Amino acid sequence: MKVTLADYSGFCFGVTKAINTAFDEINRNRDKANYSLGPLIHNPQVVKSLEDEGVRIIEDLNDIKEGNVIIRSHGVPEEIYRIAEEKQLNVIDTTCPFVRRIQKIVKEYCDKDFQIAIIGNPHHPEVIGINGWCYNRAVIIQEPGDIERINKDQKLCVVVQTTMSLTKYRELIELLKDKVKEIEIFDTICHATKQRQDAAKKLAGEVDAMIVIGGSNSSNTQKLVAICKEVKPESTFHVEGVEELDIEALRSYERVGVTAGASTPIWVINEIIEALKNIN
Ligand code: SF4
Incomplete structure (x- = not known):
């Protein structure tokens, strides 16, 4: 392998x-x-x-x-x-300094009487934290239907959860632009997230199966799983650690790609790579 x-x-x-x-x-x-x-x-x-x-x-x-x-x-x-x-x-x-920047943006614009929209998952701690810097008044937008809650007569400031997928972000931004007259958009997706997602997508296209390593409560890991599944719907496997590797299912693949969420330690990644190399 x-x-x-x-x-x-x-x-x-x-x-x-x-x-x-x-x-x-x-x-x-x-x-x-x-x-x-x-x-x-x-x-x-x-x-x-x-x-x-x-x-x-x-x-x-x-x-x-x-x-x-x-x-x-x-x-x-x-x-x-x-x-x-x-x-x-x-x-x-x-x-993280990148999250701190978003907190400062929403505070500043909320104080300037802008309505705040956060594109992201309303249950994620980062989004809950950001909302807490604009008096918990932000409209959280995860799906197109959430845009209904935007007041079209108020100026709008938009920020994005750092780990949001680029495709989803672009889709929602276009809908938001049509909704209000005045809009300030801050693309606050983290650079590390963009690089990681692009690299995972590229590798998924070059291998037979993908392993995504990371905590099941990690947002950026879940995004990586979704991106790899778009390319390899039947052969993307998510694991938190080496003990979750499905050795039997992996045995049939010749080329296996590995990626890992931003909070996965290198020793966990190395353990999994070693286990994969030992399969055949
Ligand atoms: S992915 Fe890492 S660098 Fe990017 S915002 Fe999250 S913690 Fe910060």
């Missing part, structure tokens, strides 16, 4: 920064309890290593009275910083 790893697989700049910051700060602050508000990134192996370092995941700041709290790479609503300050918690902020 010939195994090829797609370009731009594994940790992106934002995730690397978040992990380094979190581990450095934990090591410097061992005298206090360490908490993470939600999982740091969407990867079970990384979350487990943080837990092994004594970091407890909490869902609500009201569950703690003191200590260090890690803000996840996906960012959080503005209100969380206010609550943390009131409680005198030490904030370890690992929000």
